[in-house]
Amino acid sequence: xxxxxxxxxxxxxxxxxxxxxxxxxxxxxxxxxxxxxxxxxxxxxxxxxxxxxxxxxxxxxxxxxxxxxxxxxxxxxxxxxxxxxxxxxxxxxxxxxxx
Numbered sequence: 001x002x003x004x005x006x007x008x009x010x011x012x013x014x015x016x017x018x019x020x021x022x023x024x025x026x027x028x029x030x031x032x033x034x035x036x037x038x039x040x041x042x043x044x045x046x047x048x049x050x051x052x053x054x055x056x057x058x059x060x061x062x063x064x065x066x067x068x069x070x071x072x073x074x075x076x077x078x079x080x081x082x083x084x085x086x087x088x089x090x091x092x093x094x095x096x097x098x099x
Contacts, residue, residue, distance in 0.1 A: 006049070042075045
């Protein structure tokens with residue numbers, strides 16, 4: 001069940017950022033990709049995914065998240081970003097409304 005939701009969230013976030021979904025799981029450090037990836041962490045976490053589940057799902061898609069603190073940092077960073085940027089907030093609201 002979590003895998004299906006994870007894939008749907010990744011699809012919607014990639015669409016919102018205008019990037020191919022597969023790029024979220026590549027070791028790319030471009031700001032846009034990092035933001036999209038971290039937003040995926042946040043949306044999953046808000047939906048009740050444990051950090052270990054987020055990590056496993058990312059690894060299964062080919063992105064090696066080395067530790068939970070990387071995910072926690074991304075969640076905190078995106079929480080702040082949502083407060084400052086209405087575009088990010090809109091993406092999160094649209095994703096949460098469709099689920």
